Every structure is written in structure tokens, then in C-alpha cells.
Amino acid sequence: MVTDTSSSFGPKYSGGAGVKPPHEATAQAGAKPFLLRHPSVLIFIACLALFTMGVTILAEGFGVGAISTSFVKTLGKTLCLCLVALAMDLVWGYCGILSLGHMAFFGIGGYAIGMWLMYARTEIIVAQSLAAAPLPPTAQEISDGIATQIFGGVGASEFPPIWAFAHSLPLQLAAVVLVPGLIALVFGWLAFRSRVTGVYLSILTQAMTLALSLYLFQNDSGLRGNNGLSGLQNLPGLDETPQSVVSMWFFWASALALGGAYVLCAWVVSGKFGSVVRAIRDDESRVRFLGYSVEAFKLFIFTFTAVIAAIAGALYYPQAGIVNPAEIAPIASIYLAVWVAIGGRGRLYGAVIGAAFVSLLSTWFTGGQAPDINLGTYTIQWVDWWTVLLGFSFVAVTLFAPRGIGGLFDLISDRRAPDRHGADLGPDAGALQEKEADK
Amino acid sequence: MSALLEVSGVSVSFDGFKAINNLTFQIGKAELRAVIGPNGAGKTTFMDIITGKTKPDEGRVLWGDKSQSLLALSESQIAQAGVGRKFQRPTVFEDQTVADSLMLALRKDRGPLSVLWFRPSQADHAKVQELADEIGLSAALARKAGELSHGQKQWLEIGMLLAQDPQLLLVDEPAAGMSPSEREHTTDLLVEAAKTRAVVVVEHDMEFVRRLNCKVTVLHEGSVLAEGSIDHVTKDDKVIEVYLGR
Numbered sequence: 001m002v003t004d005t006s007s008s009f010g011p012k013y014s015g016g017a018g019v020k021p022p023h024e025a026t027a028q029a030g031a032k033p034f035l036l037r038h039p040s041v042l043i044f045i046a047c048l049a050l051f052t053m054g055v056t057i058l059a060e061g062f063g064v065g066a067i068s069t070s071f072v073k074t075l076g077k078t079l080c081l082c083l084v085a086l087a088m089d090l091v092w093g094y095c096g097i098l099s100l101g102h103m104a105f106f107g108i109g110g111y112a113i114g115m116w117l118m119y120a121r122t123e124i125i126v127a128q129s130l131a132a133a134p135l136p137p138t139a140q141e142i143s144d145g146i147a148t149q150i151f152g153g154v155g156a157s158e159f160p161p162i163w164a165f166a167h168s169l170p171l172q173l174a175a176v177v178l179v180p181g182l183i184a185l186v187f188g189w190l191a192f193r194s195r196v197t198g199v200y201l202s203i204l205t206q207a208m209t210l211a212l213s214l215y216l217f218q219n220d221s222g223l224r225g226n227n228g229l230s231g232l233q234n235l236p237g238l239d240e241t242p243q244s245v246v247s248m249w250f251f252w253a254s255a256l257a258l259g260g261a262y263v264l265c266a267w268v269v270s271g272k273f274g275s276v277v278r279a280i281r282d283d284e285s286r287v288r289f290l291g292y293s294v295e296a297f298k299l300f301i302f303t304f305t306a307v308i309a310a311i312a313g314a315l316y317y318p319q320a321g322i323v324n325p326a327e328i329a330p331i332a333s334i335y336l337a338v339w340v341a342i343g344g345r346g347r348l349y350g351a352v353i354g355a356a357f358v359s360l361l362s363t364w365f366t367g368g369q370a371p372d373i374n375l376g377t378y379t380i381q382w383v384d385w386w387t388v389l390l391g392f393s394f395v396a397v398t399l400f401a402p403r404g405i406g407g408l409f410d411l412i413s414d415r416r417a418p419d420r421h422g423a424d425l426g427p428d429a430g431a432l433q434e435k436e437a438d439k
Numbered sequence: 440m441s442a443l444l445e446v447s448g449v450s451v452s453f454d455g456f457k458a459i460n461n462l463t464f465q466i467g468k469a470e471l472r473a474v475i476g477p478n479g480a481g482k483t484t485f486m487d488i489i490t491g492k493t494k495p496d497e498g499r500v501l502w503g504d505k506s507q508s509l510l511a512l513s514e515s516q517i518a519q520a521g522v523g524r525k526f527q528r529p530t531v532f533e534d535q536t537v538a539d540s541l542m543l544a545l546r547k548d549r550g551p552l553s554v555l556w557f558r559p560s561q562a563d564h565a566k567v568q569e570l571a572d573e574i575g576l577s578a579a580l581a582r583k584a585g586e587l588s589h590g591q592k593q594w595l596e597i598g599m600l601l602a603q604d605p606q607l608l609l610v611d612e613p614a615a616g617m618s619p620s621e622r623e624h625t626t627d628l629l630v631e632a633a634k635t636r637a638v639v640v641v642e643h644d645m646e647f648v649r650r651l652n653c654k655v656t657v658l659h660e661g662s663v664l665a666e667g668s669i670d671h672v673t674k675d676d677k678v679i680e681v682y683l684g685r
Binding site for chain 1: 449490492513514515516518519523526530532533534535539542543544550551554555557558559592599603
């Protein structure tokens with residue numbers, strides 16, 4: 001197909017509707033590569049790469065050791081939160097579906113990878129302890145041993161069926177993607193085809209995440225009830241490798257996932273698909289009369305973002321070390337929406353900035369590092385008051401800066417609407433004035 | 440002449456109120472038709488039924504050569520079958536540029552995956568340019584739709600409809616809020632469009648309808664009161680009674 005590109009611009013292409021154009025003719029505007037047409041993506045990737053290199057050099061694992069391993073983990077986790085915020089921005093900021101359940105998919109991703117981590121590591125420990133026995137242990141004995149280790153705490157000693165694939169890393173990795181993807185597909189199909197929109201859909205997603213969390217709290221859910229899965233920071237068979245090194249691996253993986261997902265999301269929302277999705281956000285029924293099946297597009301975005309959220313979760317929980325049902329509580333998904341709102345909806349970097357900024361600030365405030373404020377009769381302790389501050393910030397951003405932190409970039413770039421000092425917008429006298437056109 | 444759209448015996452009621460009552464309507468393949476009627480005559484409901492927004496209680500809506508029933512199709516399927524609709528209030532996507540809006544409307548495969556892989560060809564860009572010339576917005580291609588004047592928004596919406604290349608165009612009060620010169624332009628656009636397709640214009644304004652110079656259907660209380668040329672219907676006693684007061 002690679003021919004002289006200049007020739008294809010010569011004769012007028014008479015393809016007409018429905019005929020696939022030759023590849024070379026992919027538009028004058030499309031002649032430039034994707035990244036050059038979207039400089040913000042390039043800038044983001046460069047910033048992420050610099051940040052990753054900086055942390056690598058400063059961290060204990062491979063660098064000078066100025067950053068503690070626990071802080072590397074915090075940063076790695078933050079990258080995962082940025083990743084799930086990216087998904088939230090796609091589904092809410094671009095498609096207008098205020099899902100308050102995406103942290104459920106995040107949690108499921110964590111559970112899926114956690115099952116393998118816990119199983120494989122316990123298997124090694126059990127095998128070691130049984131190795132001393134005079135007779136080599138049977139497969140059944142090993143399995144029982146693992147089950148007793150894992151489920152002793154919740155009063156069971158047999159593997160529930162849900163653990164059937166826990167021995168296999170590839171299968172559990174597939175589960176990270178498939179289980180949330182399937183749940184999102186079924187849930188989304190049921191919700192969207194009934195045309196549930198707006199606040200009703202938000203409530204429905206909250207109900208979904210609450211139901212899932214309550215189910216997981218039960219001991220007989222087969223996922224260790226409120227104990228959740230723990231010890232996830234220890235990779236099976238790598239007990240010799242210090243956490244400072246393992247933490248860097250996960251940090252790199254998180255950065256890579258965030259960078260990759262960012263480019264992918266930017267690509268998805270760039271061309272016509274992004275146009276359709278934003279149109280759905282702004283006027284769903286109009287899009288229907290244009291002939292687009294709104295439900296199919298919503299379902300695509302909902303499922304796609306659920307999978308991104310799950311991948312983020314699968315990278316997050318090995319760094320956190322523990323996943324339990326409280327992580328799936330409805331409030332987690334509301335926080336996610338708050339991050340995206342504060343960062344700026346409808347722009348990908350806004351979501352990333354919001355998630356990084358608010359979650360790191362939250363770590364600082366709730367970690368007891370923020371100095372308490374003594375008001376004489378009452379001392380403001382940030383550990384308690386941080387959520388109040390966050391709540392007020394959310395209200396303030398919603399009311400006074402709907403574009404969020406990302407809106408600051410508009411001040412320096414020329415994304416602002418042209419200011420013609422109140423002159424008419426149209427060529428005709430009496431056309432709308434600028435102020436009215438903003439409405 | 441075989442009909443493109445055949446609506447027969449359609450009735451629909453909302454909470455006991457009969458919005459459409461045993462309505463029968465036909466339009467040919469390249470025909471301009473004005474539908475007029477006082478408020479509450481069922482004009483908008485009539486359009487809602489054709490475009491699939493409202494399902495009638497009884498009656499048939501048949502479409503095209505194969506006489507396919509539109510009643511079983513969803514809004515997006517009906518739009519894909521070739522029915523385009525323009526709303527009374529201009530509904531353009533304020534956040535998107537004129538070029539993007541037209542590209543969005545261009546007749547192409549509408550499935551999510553083919554849209555995801557879609558990249559505009561030169562022919563597509565040329566088509567967008569051509570449409571923009573037609574609706575007088577070629578200088579505004581890079582402007583956001585929200586910045587356009589009211590009349591320009593109306594034209595953009597008409598342009599998006601033409602981009603869809605529908606066989607039947609339903610246009611709800613296209614001249615509302617337009618200046619006299621804009622009205623004239625709109626009349627030209629509609630008359631031109633009706634040379635190759637069916638166009639149904641719902642309008643209050645008698646002067647505008649007179650300028651369209653086409654067959655007129657008068658709706659009253661959900662059914663057809665009179666049909667014929669504008670001179671014919673304005674002389675009709677029943678129409679005078681309904682329209683001009685008894």
C-alpha cells in the first residue's frame with residue numbers, strides 16, 4: 001500500500017459514501033501522526049516518563065535511596081488511582097454517564113490478582129512444611145493444606161468453587177479483565193436498554209457496588225469475608241527479593257499502564273468516536289435521531305472503562321498488600337467522582353491531575369503529617385477534618401470552577417472562546433451576543 | 440406514484456387525550472409537503488410517531504418500496520433507514536465544531552467499532568466542505584456550534600440532516616426566529632432538498648408556507664382536516680373555522 005503519497009492527492013477521489021478510502025488519503029489533517037496532532041498527549045507522556053525516571057533514581061531499589069520504599073508504594077498506588085480516574089473521566093466526563101460504581105471493578109481486579117498471589121505463595125509455604133514429612137505429600141494434602149491456611153480464619157478448610165482457577169496466573173490475569181468486563185456488559189446492557197439515565201443510573205451503580213461489597217463481607221462468599229485477601233505485597237517465589245525492588249517493579253508497571261491507557265483513551269476520544277460520545281453526553285436523543293445506537297456506544301464505553309478500572313485495581317492491591325470488601329464500599333466510587341470533578345471533567349489530564357493531587361493530599365492529611373490548628377477552645381485535627389475540607393472543596397469547585405484544576409491550563413493555552421468584547425457572533429445584525437451564546 | 444411513507448389509521452392517546460386520531464398520511468419519493476395546524480393539532484406527535492419516539496396505540500406506518508413497518512424499529516434504526524428529523528429548537532452539539540458536527544452526521548456505518556476505526560477520507564472532507572458551502576457556513580467550519588447565531592444553528596442542523604442523506608426529511612418550524620433573508624435562504628434549501636427526496640415541513644407561518652409553494656396538509660385535533668394547495672386549503676370552510684375563528 002505504500003506508494004507515492006503525493007499522487008493520491010492529485011485525482012479527485014470519487015469514492016462516495018460507504019466506500020473505504022485508500023489508506024494514503026486519510027485526510028490532509030490526518031497526515032500528521034496521532035501524537036503530533038495531540039501535543040497534550042505527548043507532553044503527558046514526557047512528564048510521566050520524567051517522573052518515573054526521577055523516582056527510580058531517588059528510590060531505594062535502584063537509586064540513591066532518598067525516597068523510602070513505602071513512599072514509592074504510595075506513588076505507585078497513586079498512579080493506579082490516576083488510571084482509574086482516567087476511566088472515570090472517559091465514562092463521566094466524555095460520555096456523561098455518572099457511574100458511581102467503577103471502584104467495584106477496581107476492587108474486583110484486585111481480588112482476581114490477589115487470589116493467585118495468595119494461593120501461589122501459600123502453596124510454596126505448605127509445600128515446604130510438608131517436605132519434611134517421610135512420605136511425599138499428595139496433591140490433595142497440599143490443596144487441603146493451602147485451604148486450611150487461607151480459610152482457617154473464616155472457619156473453613158476447603159476451597160470454594162470461586163477459587164477453581166487460583167492456581168494459574170494466566171487464568172487469574174484473564175479474570176482481571178473478563179470478570180469486571182462481563183459484569184459491566186450485563187449491568188450496562190440491562191441499564192442502558194431500559195434507558196436509565198442521569199441520577200437514576202448513578203443510584204443503580206451505587207446499588208451494584210453496595211451489593212457486591214455486602215456480598216463479599218459474608219464469610220461464605222468464599223473470599224475470606226471482611227478479612228479480605230492479605231499479604232499481596234509478597235510475590236510468590238521471590239521472598240529473597242527485597243520489597244524495595246518489588247515496589248519499583250510495580251511502580252514501573254503502574255506508570256506503563258497509565259501511559260498506555262492514556263494514549264489509548266486519547267485515541268478513542270479523538271476522532272469521530274469521541275465526537276459521538278461527547279454528543280451523547282450533550283444531547284442523547286439528538287444522537288439517536290442521527291442514527292447512532294446510543295445504547296451500544298454507552299455500553300462500549302462502560303465496559304471498556306470497567307476493564308481499565310480492573311487493571312488499575314490489579315496493579316494497586318499488590319502494592320497496598322491487602323484487599324477487603326471495605327475497598328468496594330460505595331463511598332470509594334464517590335471519591336473517584338470527586339477526584340475527577342476537582343481535576344476537571346472532559347479532559348484526560350484533568351482526571352489524572354485530580355486523582356494525584358487529591359489522593360496525595362489525602363494521604364498527607366490523614367497520615368497525621370498535617371499540623372493541627374489550635375483555635376483555643378477547639379483543635380482542628382486534620383485526620384478528622386480532612387473529609388470536611390474535601391467536601392467543601394468539591395462544592396466550591398462545582399460552583400465556582402466547573403472546569404476544575406485542568407481549567408487552569410485554559411488560561412495559558414488558547415482554548416478559551418475568542419473574546420470579541422460582546423460583539424455579535426454571527427454575520428447578521430442582531431445575531432446572538434457573546435454572553436448569550438455561552439448559555 | 441408509489442408512496443415513500445404511508446401512515447394509515449394511526450391513533451395515539453396520552454392519559455385519555457387523543458393526540459392523534461385515525462390519521463392517514465402519504466408522501467411520495469420527491470415531494471415537498473407542508474403540515475400546518477393550530478397548537479395541539481398533533482403535529483409534533485405525528486413526527487414523533489414516524490421517527491419512533493412515540494409508539495402509536497393502533498395503525499400502520501409503512502416505509503419504502505418494501506413497505507417495511509417502522510413501528511418495530513428503534514429511533515436510531517429508523518434514522519438509519521433514511522428518516523431525518525430537525526427539531527423546532529435548534530439542537531446542535533454546542534461543544535463541537537461545525538466540521539465535526541457535519542462529519543458526525545455524514546452517512547456512514549454507525550456501529551461503535553466502525554466508528555472507532557473511522558478516519559475521514561479526502562472525499563469525506565470534500566463532502567463536508569460542500570455541505571458547509573450549501574448552508575453558508577464554510578467560513579465557520581472551525582467554529583464551535585455554540586458560538587453560532589440562532590439562524591446559523593438552524594442551518595447547521597439542516598446541513599447535518601442533509602449530510603445524513605435521508606430519503607425523508609421532517610423539519611419542525613425551520614424558520615422560527617429567523618430574519619427575512621435567513622428565511623429566504625431556508626426556503627431555497629428546502630425546495631432544493633425536495634427535488635431528490637421527500638420533505639415534510641411543519642410550520643405555523645402561513646407566509647412561509649405560501650413561499651414553499653407545495654401541497655399542504657392541515658391537521659386538526661389529531662386528524663387531517665384538509666389537503667391540497669395553499670389556496671385550496673385557505674378557502675376551505677372547515678380550515679377557516681379552525682384557523683381564523685368562527
